Amino acid sequence: MFRSGTFVAEHVSPTTDEQVQPNGVDLTLDVVFEQLEPGRIGRDGKQIGDRVARSMEELEEKDPDTYYLPEGAYVARYGERIEIPDGHIGFVYPRSSLMRNSCMLNTAVWDAGYEGRGEGLLQVHHDVEIERGARIAQLVFAEADHDDVYDGSYQGENLSGGQ
Numbered sequence: 413m414f415r416s417g418t419f420v421a422e423h424v425s426p427t428t429d430e431q432v433q434p435n436g437v438d439l440t441l442d443v444v445f446e447q448l449e450p451g452r453i454g455r456d457g458k459q460i461g462d463r464v465a466r467s468m469e470e471l472e473e474k475d476p477d478t479y480y481l482p483e484g485a486y487v488a489r490y491g492e493r494i495e496i497p498d499g500h501i502g503f504v505y506p507r508s509s510l511m512r513n514s515c516m517l518n519t520a521v522w523d524a525g526y527e528g529r530g531e532g533l534l535q536v537h538h539d540v541e542i543e544r545g546a547r548i549a550q551l552v553f554a555e556a557d558h559d560d561v562y563d564g565s566y567q568g569e570n571l572s573g574g575q
């Protein structure tokens with residue numbers, strides 16, 4: 413069973429009333445990264461390629477705090493701290509208005525026990541402007557059996573608030 417937006421909101425912070433949806437909680441865009449170097453997925457490990465936080469300078473005068481994103485693939489960091497409670501699994505979907513603007517968020521599984529400010533793959537198929545702090549995604553929780561809880565390399569990631 414999927415849980416209500418009110419339940420999900422108890423595990424996402426900070427949240428405003430506007431973010432709480434019937435079936436989940438909207439996540440906002442914090443930082444957009446561009447990958448510069450190849451990463452590696454091996455049999456015994458992985459390496460994330462070097463990346464740089466994209467600048468918002470281009471539009472600073474016209475529209476401060478707004479990313480202007482040309483077509484391409486970016487990594488988006490969400491603005492909220494997320495905890496996946498025991499007995500649950502999380503999924504993130506793009507906000508429909510993002511998709512209707514020819515952009516998409518590709519996401520992976522959010523494991524029970526994970527805590528952090530996670531990231532998603534932002535695919536831009538047509539140039540778009542996204543304001544920092546705007547809602548771009550929605551997190552939903554489903555009840556799920558699990559073996560142990562998340563204890564991987566991303567546990568506690570990005571909680572200090574920096575880039």
Ligand SMILES: O=c1ccn([C@H]2C[C@H](O)[C@@H](COP(=O)(O)OP(=O)(O)OP(=O)(O)O)O2)c(=O)[nH]1
Nearest residue numbers: 519520521522523526530531532562564565566
């Ligand atoms: O779109 C997503 C999906 C998941 N996560 C977070 C929550 C999840 O619990 C954690 C780890 O995901 P996964 O288990 O897929 O990572 P991995 O590549 O297997 O690395 P590790 O083995 O270090 O966990 O990343 C995200 O930030 N974005």
